[in-house]
Amino acid sequence: MRRLVYELFESLRIAFTQIWANKMRSALTALGVIIGIVAVTLMGTAIKGIDVGVDRSFSGFGDDVLYVTKWPWHEIDDWWNYRNRRPIRFEYARQINDWIATQPNSAIRLAVPVANRGTNVIRGEYRVNNIWTMGTTADYVRIARSEMKEGRFFSEFEAQAGSxxxxxxxxxxxxxxxNESALGQTVRIRDQxxxxxxxxxxxxxxxGLFSWDSMLAMPLTTYRRYFRLNDDNEIRVQVDATRMEAARDELRGLMRRLRQLGPEQRDDFELNEQGTIRKQLDPIKNGIAMAGLFITGLALFVGxxxxxNITYVSVKERTKExxxxxxxxxxxxxxxxxxxxxxxxxxxxGGTAGLLLxxxxxxxxxxxxxxxxxxxxxxxxxxxxxxxxxTGVxxxxxxxxxxxxxxPVEALRYE
Known part of the structure; x- marks a missing residue:
């Protein structure tokens, strides 16, 4: 065992002596490995970055929320079918909450109505366009995960009064x-x-995914006073995340009852969740992975x-040794x-240099x-x-x- 350890350290010493003595040759030899490691590392960072970016964008909206909407979040193959669906009524949120109150073992926790559209927000000579404006109730703060930098969310009294x-x-x-605090300041929306x-x-x-950074929220009563409702109305339903499938089934059955659908009729609403967006990003991640693996494999093969080849050359050069x-x-x-x-x-x-690069x-x-x-x-x-x-092995x-x-005899005679 001691002899093996000695041979290992001696081999390491000789190896690094040879690399240092032939620095340029070693660097050029390791170039393929460097390119391969850069490719596989950047591929990994990009894929992990996509997951982190999506989680960060949705962090303020809660990962235990189902979205009852007219339109699905996935690719639409029958546009007219979805176009002719009835709109989502805000009264459904109250009816769902009434159901929750009578079902102590329900997997559904809370329903909140949400209306949203893009609008312009003005303050004096400053203006920001197409800000995602949301009308909702005071209960929204219970399902959101966003924290407040300053100030507070609107109260139930302000929501009922349409402040x-x-x-x-x-x-x-x-x-x-x-250069100043926005708290207590006034902005203009639709001349109000x-x-x-x-x-x-x-x-x-x-x-381009939505986040709280470029949004504005107001009471739903106020929203309905100044904006015409459209097909983007939705009900956000907080559920027990550990019973997601049960919550989906329960909510689907409840929505079918509220919309008075017969057993033979198809759903005329959609239950969306954040996982749908993540699934749509899978082709992007797979494309990055395939491109990265191709470049990595090609570079490592060449390397x-x-x-x-260089090791064969080294063997020839040191045959007498x-x-x-x-x-x-x-x-x-x-x-x-x-x-x-x-x-x-x-x-x-080469791998270390590739990682640093x-x-x-x-x-x-x-x-x-x-x-x-x-x-x-x-x-x-x-x-x-x-x-x-x-690769080296x-x-x-x-x-x-x-x-x-x-x-040894032939090696000593080698010229």
């Missing part, structure tokens, strides 16, 4: 009140003054061929280990495009190093095996 009060997102506040009573904390958005060491009693295992470690060391150095690129992308989060995790580092080492084994089989 002209508003809660604005972080980006809206930053655009209209860049609204008093800002709350500013949501910054949430962040991703790939492995280069490392194998191998013969001398064998004549002095070196085992085949010692020679095999020496060249195998040399090839693996080049890949390890990928980290620098991810930091640069994060600075240029902060809305696209790249997650550089410890798991990616371990994966990159493992791939590098395995597979590419260096054949020339190392050839070196270990050299006859």
């Amino acid at each position: 002209n009060v508003a809660i604005i997102g972080y980006d809206v506040a930053d655009a209209l009140f860049a 003054n609204f008093r800002v009573i709350g500013v949501a904390a910054r949430q962040g958005s991703f790939l 492995a061929i280069g490392i194998m 191998i013969g001398t060491r064998k004549a002095l009693g070196a085992r085949r295992r010692t020679i095999l280990l020496q060249f195998l470690i040399e090839a693996t060391s080049i890949c390890f150095v 990928a980290y620098g690129m991810s930091v640069l992308v994060g600075a240029v495009a902060p809305s696209f989060p790249l997650v550089f995790s410890a798991g990616l580092v371990v994966t990159g190093i493992t791939i590098s080492v395995l 597979f590419s260096g084994f054949a020339p190392a095996w050839q070196a270990s089989k050299l006859d």
